[in-house]
Amino acid sequence: MKFAVVAFPGSSCDDYLYVLKEVLKQEAASISHRDTSLQDAQCVILPGGSSYGDYLRPGALASLSPIMDKVREFAKEGGLVLGIGNGFQILLETGLLPGAMLPNSSLRFVCRQQTLKVENANTPFTGCYAQGQIIQMPIAHGQGNYYLDPASLKKLQENNQIVFRYTDEAGNATEEANPNGSVDNIAGIINQGGNVLGMMPHPERSCEAALGSTGGLGLFQSAIEFLAERVKA
């Protein structure tokens, strides 16, 4: 299996399986949060949705699922892990990525097409984008207000770990372009090892023109190409 999508109670796995299998013709399957094996997955996706009803904190209870021990090991060995929306929140709660999520500064659920800038095109998930490319993807969340203390943020910036920022169409990370109050307009980050990406925007809802944007297609294509190269190497 190439892509494993982890199904937590409340996750929306079907969107991912549809895109991976039907649109991108990839081998993909869902695995249960109770499983204790990732089988032979080459890339693990922690999907969006509200796992466990967002009780306690978004992602908190999912991060304690049996499968997450395996995801941690997989990530330590360099395996590709992609967390989207709630999946990003789960990665923060497990400590695989730094920081935490607060309620949106507006206190409103935001659901709209969002302009993003690709700040780091040199990752397994962004190789098909140009550095600085402006793309569109939908966002849909109530707690996407990314927070990190100033010292850790500086490290993130210096290590080039910010992968996507919320910007206007000219690529300016302004306050108006920031939909949720995230520090430094951060929409997506990668770990220091460069194999674990978390992001609030939804690339899986952005792979077919009929859905309003195709900005997410490059993300999956990048991962597919990266895995193909890795197999060759």
Added chain:
Amino acid sequence: MWKAEIRITLKEGVVDPQGKAVEKTLGELGYSQVEQVQIGKYVELVVNTPQRAEADRQVDEICRKVLINPVLEEYTYQLVEVL
């Protein structure tokens, strides 16, 4: 048995959008002296053990492992014996 009364609050410096919204409304209602509104969580649980030290150990571990996110939150609790 020991009942733990756990208070979870945001760490200093973490912006609290809910607290800010409530503070603003309180200001509009005329409570002009009110400031620093913070919204936290309160959790109660009972540990079924006669030993206070054991209950204390478990509650502290549960707080750190599950109930709080150390990036954002801190906690205090007190144990009350349940007879």
